[in-house]
Amino acid sequence: MSDKGRDHSHERMSPPPGETEAVTEMVKRFYEEIQFPGTRPMEQDSLIFLRKFSRIIASFHGVDQAIRVLDAGCGTGNTSRALAAQYPEVSFTGIDLSQSSIETARRGASAKNLENVTYFQWNMLQPLEHEQPFDIVLCFGALHHTADLQAALHTLRLALSTQGSMFIWVYGAHGRYHHALNMKLLAMLLDAEPTTDPVLLAHDFIHSVGDNMAAKDLLGKRSHDPLLRTFFENPTWIADQFLNPNERCVTMMDLQHLLRLEQLQIIEWIGIPGNVKAHIRSDELHRRFALLPEEQQRVAMDLLFKPERYFLLLRKREGA
Ligand SMILES: C[S@@+](CC[C@H](N)C(=O)[O-])C[C@H]1O[C@@H](n2cnc3c(N)ncnc32)[C@H](O)[C@@H]1O
Known part of the structure; x- marks a missing residue:
């Protein structure tokens, strides 16, 4: 995927037929062998996420039914396990392509006696079979390893409730x-x-x-x-x-295109400086930047900051 400058706003962005299955099989083999993340220290993005997550949970105050959270591409379940321990009233579901990672995630949850988290093996290129939509969907570090980013986003959107919040964390092509x-x-x-x-x-x-x-x-x-x-x-x-066998980094232009196709909108681009003026100090250049429509401003910021990852809070577009 790359910025070509042409208008491809109606094109689907799927790989050629046959490639999806072969790549998914290769990714599955890889993650059956290496179970990620295993154990690792907390990073800056995780801390930012925890603050935002707790604010969203607090916004459900007074709502009767249990809040449901999906962790797609959960790996060994570190994120969902930590959250499940902190929020016993919230129900968590973790899915991953790798059966061995799911088994590790399950062992981790039962070692902590967590009853509010379940894990099962699932390829997120296929729509989930679930009874109720999820209020919060998380997908950290997994989309760029899938064979078909649009199909994966489609599954996540179908799983999300109308007013739900989705957090995605995906590699950036410029920074990486x-x-x-x-x-x-x-x-x-x-x-x-x-x-x-x-x-x-x-x-x-x-x-x-x-x-x-x-x-x-x-x-x-x-x-x-x-x-x-x-x-x-x-x-x-x-x-x-x-050594990852499938890493498909995207640009902000690619992402916005995919999000448009999937009727999702960016609510927040996390971790990117809000004050562009501090980075474009010429009044004339900043004036021109301000003239760009919102989506193009994001593309311009992508070219300016060249982030190695996009950390986004998304919601469904109205009427979607
Ligand atoms: C880098 S790990 C990230 C794990 C975890 N989300 C984290 O942040 O630590 C990527 C995970 O995505 C999973 N994955 C890749 N393709 C997938 C697919 N099509 N469906 C479900 N999970 C997938 C892999 O099995 C792997 O566990």
Whole structure:
């Protein structure tokens, strides 16, 4: 996917027939072997999310029926498990393509005696079979690994209640561009000769190629953050970040196109500076920026900030 500047506002963005099944099978095989995230420290985005999540839960105050939350592509269930422990009155459902991750998630929930969270294996390219819609849908770090982003978003939209809130976290093509090149380079070196331990080779690559190149290209200014650097010793994280068989980064233009097709709207672009004036200091350039329609302003901000991920709060468009 890329910004081509042409109007493709009515086109569907699905892969060619046959590719979806093959890619999904490859992704499934990968995540059956590496169960992500396993254990990992809390990041900045998680803290921001927790604040927003608790505000939404509080807005249901006085509503009788139980609030329902879906965690799509839940992996080993870290997010839903932590939330289920904190919000015993809320009902959580986690789904993932990987059966082994689901089993780990279930073990984690029963070890904590959590009765308000259930997990089951499901390919989110297929609409869910559920009785009631979900008030909150979460999809963190999973959409870009699916073979068909639109089909996945479609499933999530169908699962969402009319007034529901959806949080998605998806890789950005501009910010992850250099990392994608490093992944390609590593893939070439891996392919040069069969190896029994690609993670070991990836670890070697991270620590010995260029001047801290892999960390800088992946983490930017945060590449010396000691907390983040612990990830570079974590085999699960290394595999997920450097050996992933299917990573489809998108641009804001791609995303807005998909959201339009799926009748979803952006309520908040989380983690992006609200004050663009501080970043476009010329009055003339800022005046021109302000002239752009909302969607184009977002594309302009994407080109300006080149984020490595989009963290968005979405709702259904009115009448959708
Ligand atoms: C990087 S992990 C993210 C896990 C978790 N959401 C987190 O933030 O830690 C991506 C997860 O997406 C899942 N996934 C990929 N394609 C999927 C699909 N089509 N349906 C359901 N889950 C999928 C993978 O199995 C994997 O567990």
